[in-house]
Amino acid sequence: MEYFKFLRQYVGHQPIILPGSVVLILNKQNEILLQKRHDGGWGLPGGLMELGESLEDVARREVLEKTGLVINELHLLGVFSGPDYYIKLQNGDELYSVTAVFYTTNVSGDLVIDYTESETLQYFSLLNLPNELTNEYKSYIEPFLSQLIE
Template identity: 65%
Template structure:
């Protein structure tokens, strides 16, 4: 079971802080890979971090799960958060 689903079963609908990552994948022409999300919009591959996983590992795992691509080198661009 995914960590956030386990956590949700304990806390119900209370707000959660869930770290995750998005990855900008560039090809040799520096074009950005976008994926068609289930609601018909487009977005970057990524997702939530699991227990005993670094954000870098989460980024690599999510890109592989969503695209089949294996990522070697990652570069931190920024950290974003809400209020």
């Protein structure tokens, strides 16, 4: 059972802190890989931490699960937390996310879409990101745009 689901058995809809990781994956054309979710929004591949994992483990596991890609090298860009990362879900669950944002240009494997989690995966120019990129993910990408473009 996923850790957050285990916690929910005890706290119901009350706010909890959920750590996780996302990864900015850049190809040789300096394009970023984004995941289109079933709600229509675009975001970065990533997910929530399970017991015993490091934030790097989360990044590697979630990218493999969602994209089929193996991360060979990983660099921490920053950690995002605080009141701006409070979320209330449609089912009433409340959470504060603590998200480690990593980037890599060094992946191997073939892109494979997990259709249970994604509609599609697509690379985008850093200068032409989709309008449906959620505000949360914009906040993860925008502080690093100038670094990533260089």
